[in-house]
Amino acid sequence: METNQRREFLKKSLLGISAACLLPGVVNASTDMVAFQLSGQQDLVYRTLGKTGLKIPGISMGTSNINNPNLIRAAMDYGIKLFTTSSYYGEGNNELMLGEVFRSRSRDSFLIATSSRPEGMDRQAGIFTDPNAVYKYVEDIEEGLKRLGLNYVDILFLPFTAKRESVFFEPFLRMMENFKTQGKTRFIGTTTHSFCEEAIRAAADTGLYDMVLTSYNFQTENVSEMNDAIAYAANAGLGIIGMKSQAGGFWDRERTKPINSRATIKWVLQNENVTTVLSGMSTLEQLQQNIALMANLKLTEQEMNDLQLTSANRNPGLYCQQCSRCIPQCPNNYDIPTVMRSYMYAYGYNDLRYAKKTLGYAKIPANPCNSCDKCNIDCTVGFDVRTKIQDIARLNDVPNEFLRA
Numbered sequence: 001m002e003t004n005q006r007r008e009f010l011k012k013s014l015l016g017i018s019a020a021c022l023l024p025g026v027v028n029a030s031t032d033m034v035a036f037q038l039s040g041q042q043d044l045v046y047r048t049l050g051k052t053g054l055k056i057p058g059i060s061m062g063t064s065n066i067n068n069p070n071l072i073r074a075a076m077d078y079g080i081k082l083f084t085t086s087s088y089y090g091e092g093n094n095e096l097m098l099g100e101v102f103r104s105r106s107r108d109s110f111l112i113a114t115s116s117r118p119e120g121m122d123r124q125a126g127i128f129t130d131p132n133a134v135y136k137y138v139e140d141i142e143e144g145l146k147r148l149g150l151n152y153v154d155i156l157f158l159p160f161t162a163k164r165e166s167v168f169f170e171p172f173l174r175m176m177e178n179f180k181t182q183g184k185t186r187f188i189g190t191t192t193h194s195f196c197e198e199a200i201r202a203a204a205d206t207g208l209y210d211m212v213l214t215s216y217n218f219q220t221e222n223v224s225e226m227n228d229a230i231a232y233a234a235n236a237g238l239g240i241i242g243m244k245s246q247a248g249g250f251w252d253r254e255r256t257k258p259i260n261s262r263a264t265i266k267w268v269l270q271n272e273n274v275t276t277v278l279s280g281m282s283t284l285e286q287l288q289q290n291i292a293l294m295a296n297l298k299l300t301e302q303e304m305n306d307l308q309l310t311s312a313n314r315n316p317g318l319y320c321q322q323c324s325r326c327i328p329q330c331p332n333n334y335d336i337p338t339v340m341r342s343y344m345y346a347y348g349y350n351d352l353r354y355a356k357k358t359l360g361y362a363k364i365p366a367n368p369c370n371s372c373d374k375c376n377i378d379c380t381v382g383f384d385v386r387t388k389i390q391d392i393a394r395l396n397d398v399p400n401e402f403l404r405a
């Protein structure tokens, strides 16, 4: 859609959104903000998603936190092209919501990526262990397609790849290939949260994958190794999609010090090998801010200071590097990286349901750490691991119905 046409279209569709915003718990935006954006509409930055040849905006939408279809519609009207979901978001309700939106849109007006949660993972070792887990994965994706109301998705991801062996795990490799040859997805990719450089290089080396979705943000400790791995995969023709750009969203557990989210996205897009950033925008304001920032991707001095890029002692905030260095130091072998992800989802993203679910994967006992007099773990970013584990472990005792859906 041409820019002028898009402005006119937005003017109309945002009138609908403004009305929706009057409802409590629906998209939260003031009419002033809408007016500001209508006059300040910017062109989007487009990049090509590797060998797929797809040209998409530098910002894409992660939908896990969204339960209002109007926000998805607004994003589409603003020109956002790629949306990601998963069969485990909201126990399938996220796919149903997206399906409702997609029904009234032409199939070529959006790109949808999905995934499920593979079973049989040894998270600590970063490998897949159960060849039979393919059956459940296939079933989940088939069910997800029905909920989306689609015959095929544009991108199917295999999540949680980590060590090289996980990417080359034959049953999943063949499963992903089959989805593509059966026409149930146009493209396939992997996602990675831990051992990311290794997983990215391995995805390129398979010669099968079209893209990688990876954690990548201004808090990344091994940034030069990550940049090298990203360049390696991009040179092999893979599209690179960044996630976790906001590194938890807050500097503090109390959520009094938000991280400058504009700056975090710009930081990722400074790397021209990254095609797009998956942003979990859950309000109209966030969507509008993201659209607006594409007008100028250069980080200002203030934004660099906001991210503490020039500071020698950077605050790690809530972001765990998922480096697993702590695990062998713990006599109980706790899956600390997963617990720390849960901590970030709870305090950073304020998503207690997802935090509790994630905590469940770590399988820590009730009253963890009681067997130790003190914790000697030397964490890469200096976290007080014991305090954090004992804090977040309380979530296991809270019934789901008390947790915001």
Ligand code: SF4
Residues within 6 Å of the ligand: 329, 330, 331, 332, 333, 334, 368, 369, 370, 371, 372, 374, 375, 376, 377, 385, 386, 389
């Ligand atoms: S205090 Fe907890 S995290 Fe630390 S070493 Fe002991 S069991 Fe592991």
Ligand code: SF4
Residues within 6 Å of the ligand: 319, 320, 321, 322, 323, 324, 325, 326, 327, 336, 337, 340, 378, 379, 380, 381, 382, 383, 385
């Ligand atoms: S808690 Fe610390 S050592 Fe453990 S994975 Fe996170 S950053 Fe690494």
